[in-house]
Amino acid sequence: MGIGSSVALALAAAFAVIVLTFGIARWRGRYDTIDSAWGAGFAVIAVTGFATEPRGIGSALVVTVLTAVWGLRLSAHIHLRNSAHGEDRRYREMYARARSRPQLRMFARVYLTQAAVMWFVSLPVVAAQHQPDSFGVLGVLGVAVWCVGFAFEAIGDEQLRRFKADPANAGEVLDTGLWRYTRHPNYFGDACVWWGLYLIAAQHLPGALAVLSPLLMTWLLARGSGKPITERHLAGNRPGYADYVARTSGFFPLPPKKR
Incomplete structure (x- = not known):
């Protein structure tokens, strides 16, 4: 085929x-x-x-x-x-x-x-x-990026699940674990997963031409239906969310800003 x-x-x-x-x-x-x-x-x-x-x-x-x-x-x-x-x-x-x-x-x-x-x-x-x-250096790099992304997404989701399961956290903002370094570790991880898959495909020309695919996924997560909608919802019902936004990276994991 x-x-x-x-x-x-x-x-x-x-x-x-x-x-x-x-x-x-x-x-x-x-x-x-x-x-x-x-x-x-x-x-x-x-x-x-x-x-x-x-x-x-x-x-x-x-x-x-x-x-x-x-x-x-x-x-x-x-x-x-x-x-x-x-x-x-x-x-x-x-x-x-x-x-x-x-x-x-x-x-x-x-x-x-x-x-x-x-x-x-x-x-x-x-x-x-x-x-x-065959599998070359670019393919190995792609697997590594996928692993980073999968870990961020899976761990971030589990940390959020446990946080929400505790009644004491009602109305609070999760700012520990991976959520200390990025407001959306799950979205960041999702983007990394698809960039990792792209790197594996990019070992040869047809795959390299598919760069718009991970770009679209990253845009959807960071600018489209992912991050903006989630943050508008949280800003309306989490009193401490504005302070969390001020000190925490919006997408790419970075050390929190000192306040």
């Missing part, structure tokens, strides 16, 4: 995941189901691509395993977190604003958009699955 066919297959896999997720969302009566399926969708794309383009223990296998591990952990974490609460208010508000054919509008504006982003961000994985069965 040529790389063009694999790109088309990745798009079909992303669309299939989104259609199935939308059906489950309607059955559950919760449109935030898309958040739970987000990471798993990347895993499906990676595994589908590897199954149709089998290679040895080179870049193809490495990016497939790394993508699946990251995606399945993220989906499990988000599903467990969201299941303990009602539906995310963002989706309730979007549904309420769509007065005419709300279900169709949710599918078109939310779910299809997620499918397109999922497919585009996955392009380095698709490219890496077509590389020769």
Whole structure:
């Protein structure tokens, strides 16, 4: 299978995941189901691509395993977190604003958009699955960056989960652990994961051309639907958040500023 066919297959896999997720969302009566399926969708794309383009223990296998591990952990974490609460208010508000054919509008504006982003961000994985069965210095560097990102994301998520589970922390701001050095260790880690996968793909020209994929993911996390929306919400219901913002890096981990 040529790389063009694999790109088309990745798009079909992303669309299939989104259609199935939308059906489950309607059955559950919760449109935030898309958040739970987000990471798993990347895993499906990676595994589908590897199954149709089998290679040895080179870049193809490495990016497939790394993508699946990251995606399945993220989906499990988000599903467990969201299941303990009602539906995310963002989706309730979007549904309420769509007065005419709300279900169709949710599918078109939310779910299809997620499918397109999922497919585009996955392009380095698709490219890496077509590389020769070899692994060079750039590939090793990519794995190292992925490991840093995965650690930041997983540890940051667990620290936040434990913080929220303690009733004594209600209304407080988490500023210890990784959260002492960046206000969003999970988002920073997510970006590193995709830059690591890109570096593995960049060992050869087709993969190197997919640089817009990690750039898009990083923009979404730091400037799009990630960090800005989270911070607007926290600024409104956490009295100490403004001081936390003043002394803590917004994205890249840095020592806290002295006040």
